[in-house]
Amino acid sequence: MDIDAFVTAHQPTWNRLERLVRRRRELNGAEIDELVDLYQRVATHLSIVRSASRDPMLIGRLSALVARARATVTGAHAPAWREFVKFWTVSFPVVVYQTRRWWLWTAVAFAVVSVLFGAWVAGNPEVRAAIGTPEEIRQLVEHDFADYYRENPAGSFATHVWLNNAWVAAQCIASAVLMGLPIPWILYSNAANVGVSGGLMIDAGRGDVFFGLITPHGLLELTAVLLAAAAGMRVGWAVVAPGHRPRGQVLAEQGRAVMTVVVGLIVVLLVAGLIEGLVTPSPLPTWARIGIGVLAEAAFLGYVLVFGRRAALAGETGDIENAPDYAPAS
Template sequence: MDPALLAELRGPAWARLSTLASRNTLTAAEAEEFLLLYRSASKDLSRIQTVAPDSEVSIRLSNIIHRSRMQLTGVPLGLRGSLVQFWVVSLPAALYSLRWMFLGVFVFFVGLSVLTTVWALYTPGALESFGTEEMRRQLAEEDFVDYYFEHPSGFFTVGVWANNAWIAVQWVALGILGFPVILGLIVNAVNVGLSGAVMFEFGHGAEFFRYILPHGIPEITCILIAAAAGLKIFVSWVVPGPLPRRAALARAARSLITVALGLVVLLFLSGIIEGFVTPSALPDVVRIGIGAALTVGIVVYAIVLGRPALLAGDTGDLSEDRAGYQVVAVD
């Protein structure tokens, strides 16, 4: 297909579309004509970009399509509508799109944590490298549990939330590099495994689970979601698929920053559990159940709202009029 020939044949229709896109109001007949011209021009642009994405014709038609798209979606949602769109459509769609990446990250993290615990317990001299026997005993018999009682619950909640939210945002933002997320997963998994090994070494394995599970289930889930989001951004850059590399990266980054924003709120709920529920006198089954309920809620939220949104084509990305239509630029 020759773009110049197509431009000559379709030029009048494109010019008419450009004229209608510049008007503030349209009659019923003009609106119907506008929609037909927009659909036709979009197909023309798709055909041109497959053979000559850097051509002058592609640039000109991209701009016409972009202005037409703004005409179609120019009515803002408003604050309330934007919040509803974020929580009901964009965030669950972005979370659901991460399901397989999250599963891989989860298996890797939990597997490495368990292997580290087993290795440290049954490898002679391994725990000695973690610290002296006196230091390890201090951690197992006092420090591990005292950590949850050192500060007032409100202060502790805010501190934990700020730290975890910062980690989550970093892992999503640094996902483009790949290795910071992988390194972070390894370091945190090994730390959890070694802490568990020390607790088991001195017969406090039950306390390890009693104090780490209530908040740890939702907290680790959220952190692993952040890791999955970061790694998906990395994969979109390395394996862009049918899109140009830069376009694929931009789309993934916009969609998955949505996840980072949502995790800030979800981690606050986890922080409340760590500050108020974990050190409480509630029965273990209740404390752990609260954390498990939050995690199940996140999973159900992502599936029930995210699956239909994703099937409808929403990935958590901005709308095209806000994200910017793919306009080809020539250097």
């Protein structure tokens, strides 16, 4: 291709687009339509030039012109700080609020399984004998359970806890691709572990130690894990019962909602990890440690209720604006 002839033929088009971009705030309707048309044509010209010429000046000029025209056509993006504020005041809380029914029933099921296991272990010597020898159980209830929170430096322990909790939540989120089917087993296993530990501690007369150590961080930690599980199962249910809308559209919406939950839970689990690493093993009185955990839980639930309900009433869904539910294919 003769690049000089190509430039001569299309130079007026490029100049016209450049003038329209400079006058973008003064354009009338016909000129806006012309701007869009010229932007598409010049983008094609740029593609042709890139494949047929190695002139860096020409490629650079057309690239800059196309970029400026694209910004004019699509409009400026909101500043990053606005996106950040919107995420924490609209997107995350409204998705959590919309998941509340799944979240509530998941929490109830977890609590029931934990209590049943705890009562079963505390009330049956045969079950305790199957778990371990009397010496092993005595070591657990008198030393190991409490030492777990105190044997490592607070900072490294908080990081370890955060990563461990994030791993459990990630398992629940990842299970969404399997229609959420593994999630009940994951929750059952964790609920059984909590129930068994509680049953052993209560039977040994150390129920106050158990609740004094597990409550400060456990409330927020379990809330976050149960939220991840609820979000994952909600995606699975969207595959089974999409309602009157296309299954692909509903699945796309729920998938994006899960990713919103993932980002939000990173911070929630970080807070829970800091409480477990810094507050739970601290020398504060038990009532103070439990009070901090209750305040953290109340603050999170209040945050979701206030911001999530407000966003839901305003018609927000937390979904990406104008997000395509189907990818075009040729």
